[in-house]
Amino acid sequence: MLLIANLITCICAFIGFIYGIVKFFKPKKAVYAQMITLSVGCMAFGRLYQVVRLLTEGDITDSFQLGILGVIGSLLFLFSANFGVMDSLADDGSKRFIKYRIIPFAAPVVLAAVYLIFAFLLKIKGGAFIIGAVITLFAAQASYFNLKHLIFPDVDYGVIKCLKTYNLIALIYSLTCVLEIVFINSENGIAVLIIGLIMSGLLIAIVPSVERGMKKWTI
Numbered sequence: 529m530l531l532i533a534n535l536i537t538c539i540c541a542f543i544g545f546i547y548g549i550v551k552f553f554k555p556k557k558a559v560y561a562q563m564i565t566l567s568v569g570c571m572a573f574g575r576l577y578q579v580v581r582l583l584t585e586g587d588i589t590d591s592f593q594l595g596i597l598g599v600i601g602s603l604l605f606l607f608s609a610n611f612g613v614m615d616s617l618a619d620d621g622s623k624r625f626i627k628y629r630i631i632p633f634a635a636p637v638v639l640a641a642v643y644l645i646f647a648f649l650l651k652i653k654g655g656a657f658i659i660g661a662v663i664t665l666f667a668a669q670a671s672y673f674n675l676k677h678l679i680f681p682d683v684d685y686g687v688i689k690c691l692k693t694y695n696l697i698a699l700i701y702s703l704t705c706v707l708e709i710v711f712i713n714s715e716n717g718i719a720v721l722i723i724g725l726i727m728s729g730l731l732i733a734i735v736p737s738v739e740r741g742m743k744k745w746t747i
Contacts, residue, residue, distance in 0.1 A: 529721045533724030534578045535579050537571070537724050538572060540729070541572035544732050544733075547735050548561070548569075549565060551739055552565055558742060560614055561739070563613065567601075567606050568602070568731055568735060570597075570598050571599065574595045574596070596659060603669070603670045607669045607673065610674065610676075610695075615673060625680070631679060632672045635672055635699065635702075639664055639667055639706050642707070643706050646710040647710065650710065652713045660706075663706065668702075670698065675699055677692070690744040694734065701730045704730065
């Protein structure tokens with residue numbers, strides 16, 4: 529089940545990555561969209577490593593391995609795109625937007641709670657717990673800005689409204705990253721496959737959702 533889940537996720541991630549390269553890696557294309565594409569690419573190459581390791585060694589749950597860096601890199605690009613590129617277009621730092629800075633903390637709190645509850649119920653400890661906690665930390669950072677931009681009012685530019693679908697997809701994607709590492713460590717193959725299928729769909733949808741949002745913004 530773990531091999532099948534990783535193989536499907538790998539294929540779908542490469543489809544999304546190649547689509548993003550074709551659409552956005554051209555002169556004068558948005559850096560924001562390029563960063564989202566690189567996020568999908570990180571997952572694609574991380575999954576490729578895990579597929580190869582599963583085929584050659586039969587296990588990816590025994591210790592930290594390079595495939596984990598693919599997940600972390602993917603979440604880091606999602607965070608950097610919103611924090612470093614998009615957030616300053618919407619939030620000018622004034623007091624009128626203070627509630628839109630506080631409410632989004634619900635996303636990282638929920639992700640942390642989900643991880644801790646499942647880790648406790650499934651008795652995940654030691655190195656496996658630490659790896660899951662690191663992934664949850666990066667997912668929490670990304671999820672904060674995804675939720676913020678979901679609820680943030682449109683101001684002068686209009687791009688925040690156009691990218692709401694993308695931010696919803698990315699928010700769910702962060703949750704699947706947390707749930708996946710939990711169920712991998714619990715060796716629940718059926719749950720891993722289900723989460724893998726959901727993640728695969730999100731990886732295919734995430735770049736086109738950015739493309740549609742950018743088109744709406746420029747019309």
